[in-house]
Amino acid sequence: LGPDSKPGNCMYDSGEWKTDYVLGNGIIISDFCAYGSIDGDRCSSSASNGLGSLDIVFTRPNPDPSIIGVAQDGTTVFSPFSSACIKVASPQGTKYRYVTVAPSGQIIAHASPCTIIQ
Secondary structure, three states, X not given: OOOOOOOOXXXXXXXXXXXXXXXXOOXXXXXEEEXXXXXXXXXXXXXXXXXXEEEEEXXXXXXXXXXXXXXXXXXXXXXXXXXXXXXXXXXXXXXXXXXXEOOOOOEEEEOOOXXXXX
């Protein structure tokens, strides 16, 4: 009873509809990483060839995520990744929580740093 999935590139391109979510209470995303690509593991905090953006898309009815990253310079697309991790920081930047997206589509929120899930 929801929208049908449509073919695409599993990335949010300019002009496509998406919902923006704002994290409250001064919480920020301080880092994000993607793992398991033929291009290697990548993080936004990497000094060389790091990620500038990360798209995690679930295409109905499949639970498996499509995880695609774009380099910080915006010119290189890295894919497909098998799992991802998002590091969320407190306003003071002293406390962190982590959200992992597993290859199965499972989303896990935890207090300990991410481990690579293949």
